[in-house]
Amino acid sequence: MTAKIASLPMILTASVVFAGGTVWTFVYSFTDSGLLPRLRFVGLDQYERLWSTRRWLVSIENLFIYGVCMLVFSLVIGFVLAALLDQKIRFENTFRTIFLYPFALSFIVTGLVWQWLLNPDFGIQGVVQGLGWTSFDFDPLYDPDIVIYGILIAALWQSTGLVMCLMLAGLRGIDEDIWKAARVDGIPMWRTYVFIVIPMLRPVLVTALVIIASGIVKVYDLVVAQTSGGPGIASEVPAKYVYDMMFSSQNLGQGFAASTMMLLSVLIVLIPWAYLEFGKKKHG
């Protein structure tokens, strides 16, 4: 009973704010709300417009590429860094802070700095060419085909540190005896990591996954600062579409329709996961 009372803030947040807010958004996505929310229903108009807008389609495609790369690279890099730091090295605190510090900087500035570094004229490309390697070609931000990878580089720089910290916390929670046992049995270190440690880290991995994934879905500031969605509309993302619709175009209804689509796709992933996660427990 105490547990339930102690969880009251969570219950209220979940039911009133998140569930309530989502329903609210869903309802208003069928209206023609402009600057202010108002209940004047227009059926599926907002959704029809959404799916016939090229910018939205480009956004979805970009989010997919960005999302897959971000998940894979964040987890792999974050884990490798954590494993390296967990080797009882000297200056662990210093290295950890170096890998983590980008997380303290706002996305706007991260975007700005990487916009400079990747600028073809005076950034990395310009400097390398200046050193004599004139055919050196590294210009992701102004090439519509690869611009999303330019954003990915900055995003990884900013956020892998946190994933590393999470993994490190997980590794530090693992019983020292397990390492000793593995060593006694003569199991090579990499095998210990892959077959014993990673399965034990599953809960932390899930946490990391959710943090990365929610960051992916919400990616906005970085794109604004680095490319403003350009060149053209080549690096647009869904969250930017939502925000621009709500606050620049003052078409709340369209913004709500777009965010409903985003939330719907989150649900499609989340519900099977919840079944798996909780279904299992009831048997065990």
Add this chain to the structure above:
Amino acid sequence: MRYRLSAAVLAAGVAFPLAAQATDLEVTHWWTSGGEAAAVAELAKAFDATGNKWIDGAIAGSGNTARPVMISRITGGDPMGATQFNHGRQTEELIEAGLMRDVTKVAEEQGWVDIVKPASLLDSCTVDGKIYCVPINIHSWEWLWLSNKAFEDAGVEVPTNWDEFVAAAPALKEAGKVPLAIGGQPWQAGGAFRVLVTGIGGPDLYEKVYGDKDADAAGGPEMAKVFDAVEDMREMSAGSNVQDWNQATNLVITGQAGGQIMGDWAQGEFQIAGQVAGEDYSCLPGLGVNEAISTGGDAFYFPTLDDETESAAQLELASVMLDPKTQVAFNLKKGSLPVRGDVDLEAANDCMRKGLDILARGDIVSSGEQLMNQDSLNQINDLIAEFLATPDMTTEAAQERFVDIVASAK
């Protein structure tokens, strides 16, 4: 106190019947750069002179950052005393919801209808015959800024109109310059496009397409010519590789680019770099083809307040903003043109004078924001930005999509 106050009010040239008490009034706006803040300081100084106090609530990042804040505060029941908005159609809903104060009373007393030039500025503040805002300045988009140095380096004459500019592009390219600099943000593409519509297609076509949302005109042969010019723009702007408008302006200032299509605020950048109009750079209003400028700008709105003292102060602020002295002081700092035809800007430079002359001649069009809602304008921005970044997109395809947007525009 009462006596000193009313004396100050009278001194400011305001005959004000309400015996107002002094109070603090919070004013929100998004003017935060050096010149902008200096201009706001002029407004604050004038308002403080009435005995009231201007509490500054500045939020940077253009309307997109500031607007949610303002709207949340107004709808959350904690409104500010006054707030900036681009005049145009942004606030219609707030007015309809009864959240904005009607200032018709002051406007009638002071005869704003006769003072404010062009009249369209006041029209944009008017809903159902009532006036809800004070227009404070005029900004125009229709300028082509040219670097004299770039053309000198390329060995060609500084062009006097768009066609000469296009003809000079190959020479500029040969000299290793970007003929036309343009930042990557879609609003810049969309703005430059509107300038081409007015300049190449003419003010009539512009009013038809943006004002009347005439899909036939948008799909017609006149408009096709404009799209051909946009194609020229695409070729000429390749390799700009900058995002912000002032980075693009910087390319012009340093002679790395031939020119840029940008609003009159670009002039501030030339001034800061110590360049002189006519010597270091040239300006062609309306691309040197159709010399007309649009008259957009900023305006202040007054949310409905419960407190009577504050409400009275709002009216005082409204009248101070249109005061001739405030208008001159504010606009010189801001680099924009005053909304009163009867004040003199002695300090204006060459390019500003050109603008004033055009204004006096009455060769004006309404701004995009006054004619079309932001939603449709943004769709056009996206389209043009995509066109400029996609070399294999045809003008026909672009025009077709343009017609769709215009047809569904509001």
Add this chain to the structure above:
Amino acid sequence: MDNTVSADLRDLDTSGPSGPRPRRTFSRRNIFLYGTLLVIALYYLLPLYVMVVTSLKGMPEIRLGNIFAPPVDVTFAPWVKAWSQACTGLNCDGLSRGFWNSVRITVPSVVLSIAIASVNGYALANWRFKGAETFFTILIFGAFIPYQVMLYPIVILLREMGLYGSLWGLVIVHCIFGMPILTLLFRNYFTSLPEELFKAGRVDGAGFWGIYLRIMVPMSLPIFVVALIIQVTGIWNDFLFGVVYTRPDTYPMTVQLNNIVNSVQGVKEYNVNMAATLLTGLVPLAIYFASGRFFVRGIAAGAVKG
């Protein structure tokens, strides 16, 4: 790594091993290890280098230049300007203006949100009441809702609660939006702890709060540090909620940072931008560094044995 005593000593150490070390410092393994770490560290440090260098240059030098070049004339003017002179509209006292407001917002928000979330996580991991899983799933779902979408509903909510514009309103907002990730963080960490600990506590007669305070919290320092990192960074850097849900006299310093970095019209002063960013980032950075010593291995092992 050959005897338990030295391993335990190392565990208690804060900056790295100080006990007897293996003699072959330059073993192939170590060269590989430190080599890799150094190379990666360079990738992480390059942008910082650019930021620091830029913040020490004057504007003319930046306009001319190579972003990697060290400053010819070192100037601290951008730092001074960012801290005490940069203007928000008419108020020209720089980041210093909002610093204490930021502290006043961040401290209660961080403490309260972590307290709530860790209790949530603990209740979810160890007490599993009926319906808990449903609420938890909704909560995780909440992590994916773009903040801006919730802006207006929250305005209405706070208005009805009478908290709009107050500091506590803002603290509640931070607790709400921090809750999904933090709850997940704590729940999953607590689940990964050996269940025997919890059972032992029950056998000893400890109740809900007893087990939480005496067993769970002391065993979970690393995850509390991670939570601290996430919350301090998130709340300290938050601009949107700070500006929407408070009044101008309680604006956090990020409002000023935004005004410096985000000015759309007018000249961008990149050097001041960079100085302001670094200054704003100093507080989270200090927290990262100071809290690092709580990343200690072996607490779990020790508790099980003890």
